[in-house]
Amino acid sequence: MIEKRTFAVGVDVGATTIKAGLVDRKGKILEQYSSDTMANKGPTVVLQQIALAIDKLFKHQKKTACFGIGIGMPGIVVPGGGVVRYPPNFADWKEVDVAAKIQKTFGLPVIVENDANAAAIGEAKHGVGRTYRNFLFVIWGSGVGGGIILDRKLYRGPHGGAGEIGHVSIDYDGRPCNCGSKGCIESYIGQRYLSKRTKEIIEAAPSDGFSSKIQGFVEGNLNKIEPAIISRAAEEGDQTAIAILQEAGELLGYALASALNILDLRLVVIGGGVSAVPSFVYRAIESGLRSRILQSHKTEVRVFRSELGNSAGIIGAASLAM
Amino acid sequence: MIEKRTFAVGVDVGATTIKAGLVDRKGKILEQYSSDTMANKGPTVVLQQIALAIDKLFKHQKKTACFGIGIGMPGIVVPGGGVVRYPPNFADWKEVDVAAKIQKTFGLPVIVENDANAAAIGEAKHGVGRTYRNFLFVIWGSGVGGGIILDRKLYRGPHGGAGEIGHVSIDYDGRPCNCGSKGCIESYIGQRYLSKRTKEIIEAAPSDGFSSKIQGFVEGNLNKIEPAIISRAAEEGDQTAIAILQEAGELLGYALASALNILDLRLVVIGGGVSAVPSFVYRAIESGLRSRILQSHKTEVRVFRSELGNSAGIIGAASLAM
Numbered sequence: 001m002i003e004k005r006t007f008a009v010g011v012d013v014g015a016t017t018i019k020a021g022l023v024d025r026k027g028k029i030l031e032q033y034s035s036d037t038m039a040n041k042g043p044t045v046v047l048q049q050i051a052l053a054i055d056k057l058f059k060h061q062k063k064t065a066c067f068g069i070g071i072g073m074p075g076i077v078v079p080g081g082g083v084v085r086y087p088p089n090f091a092d093w094k095e096v097d098v099a100a101k102i103q104k105t106f107g108l109p110v111i112v113e114n115d116a117n118a119a120a121i122g123e124a125k126h127g128v129g130r131t132y133r134n135f136l137f138v139i140w141g142s143g144v145g146g147g148i149i150l151d152r153k154l155y156r157g158p159h160g161g162a163g164e165i166g167h168v169s170i171d172y173d174g175r176p177c178n179c180g181s182k183g184c185i186e187s188y189i190g191q192r193y194l195s196k197r198t199k200e201i202i203e204a205a206p207s208d209g210f211s212s213k214i215q216g217f218v219e220g221n222l223n224k225i226e227p228a229i230i231s232r233a234a235e236e237g238d239q240t241a242i243a244i245l246q247e248a249g250e251l252l253g254y255a256l257a258s259a260l261n262i263l264d265l266r267l268v269v270i271g272g273g274v275s276a277v278p279s280f281v282y283r284a285i286e287s288g289l290r291s292r293i294l295q296s297h298k299t300e301v302r303v304f305r306s307e308l309g310n311s312a313g314i315i316g317a318a319s320l321a322m
Numbered sequence: 323m324i325e326k327r328t329f330a331v332g333v334d335v336g337a338t339t340i341k342a343g344l345v346d347r348k349g350k351i352l353e354q355y356s357s358d359t360m361a362n363k364g365p366t367v368v369l370q371q372i373a374l375a376i377d378k379l380f381k382h383q384k385k386t387a388c389f390g391i392g393i394g395m396p397g398i399v400v401p402g403g404g405v406v407r408y409p410p411n412f413a414d415w416k417e418v419d420v421a422a423k424i425q426k427t428f429g430l431p432v433i434v435e436n437d438a439n440a441a442a443i444g445e446a447k448h449g450v451g452r453t454y455r456n457f458l459f460v461i462w463g464s465g466v467g468g469g470i471i472l473d474r475k476l477y478r479g480p481h482g483g484a485g486e487i488g489h490v491s492i493d494y495d496g497r498p499c500n501c502g503s504k505g506c507i508e509s510y511i512g513q514r515y516l517s518k519r520t521k522e523i524i525e526a527a528p529s530d531g532f533s534s535k536i537q538g539f540v541e542g543n544l545n546k547i548e549p550a551i552i553s554r555a556a557e558e559g560d561q562t563a564i565a566i567l568q569e570a571g572e573l574l575g576y577a578l579a580s581a582l583n584i585l586d587l588r589l590v591v592i593g594g595g596v597s598a599v600p601s602f603v604y605r606a607i608e609s610g611l612r613s614r615i616l617q618s619h620k621t622e623v624r625v626f627r628s629e630l631g632n633s634a635g636i637i638g639a640a641s642l643a644m
Contacts, residue, residue, distance in 0.1 A: 076618045086617050134480040146584075150480070157586020158456040158472070159618075164583040167616055170494040171505075172576040181579060181614040183493075254494040257503060259584050261486040262468075264479020292503040294489055295408050296398045296481075 008067040009054055009108075010318030012115060013046070014273070015039045015074065015089035015142040016191070020053035021311070022061060023318035027126030029311055033057055042092040050098075051105050058106075068109035069102060070317035072118030074143060079160035082112040088143055088178055111320045115139065115313055116163060119271050119306075120147025121154055122316025127307035128269045136256070136265050137306075138165055139313070141272035144186040144252075148263060166190070168255045185255035189248040191274055195225045198244055213238040227274045235278050242280070249281040253288020253303075260301065261294055271306030271313075330389040331376055331430075332640030334437060335368070336595070337361045337396065337411035337464040338513070342375035343633070344383060345640035349448030351633055355379055364414040372420075373427050380428075390431035391424060392639035394440030396465060401482035404434040410465055410500055433642045437461065437635055438485060441593050441628075442469025443476055444638025449629035450591045458578070458587050459628075460487055461594035461635070466508040466574075470585060488512070490577045507577035511570040513596055517547045520566055535560040549596045557600050564602070571603040575610020575625075582623065583616050593628030593635075 007030060011020045019034040033056040038045050054069060075087030082099015099110040113121070120137035123129055129152055137147040144166030148155040155162055166186035167179050174183025187193060199222040202214060213233040218224040233241035256268055268289070270282070286303040293301055306312050329352060333342045341356040355378040360367050376391060397409030404421015421432040435443070442459035445451055451474055459469040466488030470477040477484055488508035489501050496505025509515060521544040524536060535555040540546040555563035578590055590611070592604070608625040615623055628634050 148584075159586050159588070161616070161618060162584065162586035164586075164616060167583045168490075168580040169492065169576065169614065172492040172573065172614075179616055181616075251494065254491065258490040258580060261489045262470075262484065262581055262584060264481050264484035264486075266481070292491065292494075294483070294486060294501055294503075296483060 004065065005067050006065050007061070008318040008321040009057055009069045010118075010314035010316070010321070011050055011053060011069065011071045012118070012313030012317060013037065013050060013071060013073040014115065015087075016273075018049050018053050019314055020050075020057055021314040021318065022057050023315055025322060027122070027308075027315045027319065029314060031057055031060075032314070039089055040091045043090070043096045046090065047096070047098065047101050050102060054102070054106060063106070063108060066108060068111065068321035069106065070118065070319070070321035071098060071102065071110065071112045072115035072313045072317040073098065073112060074115050074145065076159070076161045077112050077114045077117075079156060082110060084112060109321065113317065113320055114145070114147070114160070116145030117147040117154055117156065118316040118320065119312035120149055120163070120316065121319060122308055122312040122314070123269055123271060123306055124149045124152055124154070125319050126315055127312065128267075128304055132267055134265055135267040135269050136163070136165065136259060136263065138252075138256075138268060138270045139272035140189070140252075140270055140274040142191045144190055145272075146259075148265075165255065165259050168258050170251060170254050185252060188251050189274075191227055194227050194230060194244065194248060194274070198225050198230055198240070199223070201240055201244070214241060227277065231277050234280075245277055245281045246284050249277075249284025250288035253285045253290075254292050256285070256289045256303075257292035260289070260297060266297055266300040266302065268301075268303045269306055270303065271309065273310060275306055275309065326387065327389050328387050329383070330640040330643040331379055331391045332440075332636035332638065332643070333372055333375060333391065333393045334440070334635030334639060335359065335372060335393060335395040336437065336635075337409075338595075340371050340375050341636055342372075342379055343636040343640065344379050345637055347644060349444070349630075349637045349641065351636060353379055353382070354636070361411055362413045365412070365418045368412065369418070369420065369423050372424060376424070376428060385428070385430060388430060390433065390643035391428065392440065392641070392643035393420060393424065393432065393434045394437035394635045394639040395420065395434060396437050396467065398481070398483045399434050399436045399439075401478060404432060406434060431643065435639065435642055436467070436469070436482070438467030439469040439476055439478065440638040440642065441634035442471055442485070442638065444630055444634040444636070444641060445591055445593060445628055446471045446474055446476070447641050448637055449634065450589075450626055454589055456587055457589040457591050458485070458487065458581060458585065460574075460578075460590060460592045462511070462574075462592055462596040463594035464513045466512055468581075470587075487577065487581050490580050492573060492576050507574060510573050511596075513549055516549050516552060516566065516570060516596070520547050520552055520563070521545070523562055523566070536563060549599065553599045556602075567599055567603045568606050571599075571606025572610035575607045575612075576614050578607070578611045578625075579614035582611070582619060588619055588622040588624065590623075590625045591628050592625065593631065595632060597628055597631065
């Protein structure tokens with residue numbers, strides 16, 4: 001008797017969190033597990049964490065009903081293989097065959113894709129992509145990545161590394177980026193930078209009433225500041241939080257203008273952990289973008305929040321395995 | 323008797339020069355005509371100039387031996403048509419059906435393409451593209467444009483406007499660009515900017531011996547400075563000229579790093595009027611690019627001078643008509 005396959009496993013490996021989910025054919029997440037990534041412990045530990053997350057999901061499900069496992073990960077994924085090269089913010093990681101290791105553990109087909117690409121595919125198949133054929137997907141989290149959707153398909157580039165919008169520089173003499181360049185948009189708006197910047201502003205003016213909300217939310221421990229806290233403070237009227245997010249949005253808009261001028265796209269869809277920011281940030285991104293993009297694009301440009309939100313990566317990775 | 327068609331006409335319409343050529347099937351230019359563009363006189367005059375240039379070429383050739391006419395022009399060319407929208411540096415030009423007007427005059431098929439795209443196609447068919455399948459073609463002239471060659475074919479983008487590398491910003495708070503943005507690489511290295519900048523430096527230090535070569539070449543008329551003069555001075559050791567071109571090269575390299583990070587390309591081919599700069603400028607571009615591009619691209623990036631040089635536009639436009 002041939003058992004019917006009903007789901008796939010999608011894993012979204014970020015520098016801060018590993019998320020895994022059982023996903024059905026319609027892109028619905030049936031069950032989910034997540035854990036903090038021990039990215040500074042090297043590839044062996046991270047691979048064990050990935051295997052553990054998948055294992056948890058198989059507790060109540062038969063492997064025979066599973067199409068396979070899709071994994072989204074930062075860094076360059078060698079086309080056609082499962083080898084991940086140089087994922088940023090992962091220690092001691094040069095080239096690792098992630099697919100081979102996970103395949104060996106579970107005996108199921110494994111496909112690995114760049115995390116931003118996986119999320120872009122999720123959005124193209126089950127989100128905004130049902131309405132729009134061409135867009136740039138931006139993953140705004142610890143880092144800033146992207147996936148280019150052309151005619152509803154992913155453009156991977158000749159070497160599998162296309163869409164690195166986080167490393168578009170907005171200032172050639174600007175902030176040093178982890179990648180070795182200067183002024184990359186990631187080094188202005190990535191999760192860590194936003195948290196660090198907010199901490200610095202509050203520390204510089206500890207008695208500033210404007211920031212009292214953030215300080216309250218983290219109970220005085222400024223190391224606990226993260227974008228969700230800044231967003232909450234902004235929604236409650238904290239002027240420091242509003243100013244920080246407004247600026248981040250505008251700067252992202254400027255970087256997107258350069259990218260869209262090259263790619264000839266009009267639509268940007270934003271997902272990732274930080275994409276839950278309040279709506280005024282989206283308006284800031286769109287107005288920054290519109291103020292800098294070429295005349296012929298101006299009236300048509302739009303910036304949307306990802307329909308799948310933080311789950312785009314899991315859903316996209318799983319859909320790759322179906 | 324059916325006459326054999328042996329050539330096509332290629333026209334390269336720049337903001338400073340209109341060049342037209344008879345091109346054979348092997349991409350060889352048989353005959354050529356050029357004139358200064360009266361870009362500030364509006365579209366009617368420019369269209370007359372284009373027609374005149376083509377007419378000159380037909381003086382000694384039979385129209386019946388001609389495949390057709392290809393025209394490369396700045397601005398957005400509406401896909402599938404001959405309509406040119408908003409060419410930068412052309413006065414009073416919104417949308418003009420260039421193909422229809424020229425077709426009416428000569429009774430031959432006319433195809434219009436963005437000038438950078440046309441040159442990129444020329445290079446892909448008859449130049450560097452014979453060896454390399456994927457590259458970014460940069461046209462460095464009055465403005466800075468680009469064409470994206472993927473798998474030996476032009477990537478036009480969903481709206482026909484892809485590859486606008488000149489409007490990648492290297493500084494969000496930088497120089498105002500004609501396009502309305504700030505810090506676009508075009509506003510640092512475009513022909514007019516280079517000439518203007520050199521003039522300003524010489525005027526600021528008129529007795530500076532370093533610039534005596536440039537002053538000599540233009541017989542004291544600093545309005546006559548152009549990139550060919552700066553290049554000649556640099557080749558003869560003029561330190562001001564060397565510094566200006568070195569900086570221009572590095573800045574172009576920075577803009578290219580952002581572009582190649584998005585597109586996942588490794589090779590840049592540079593054509594256009596300014597591409598005749600000395601070799602040290604190419605080394606500056608390559609080193610600027612390599613210092614800023616993502617780790618995974620670093621070792622493989624290369625910057626080549628166009629094999630077709632300033633003729634890529636004519637040859638590419640003609641090859642579109644064959």
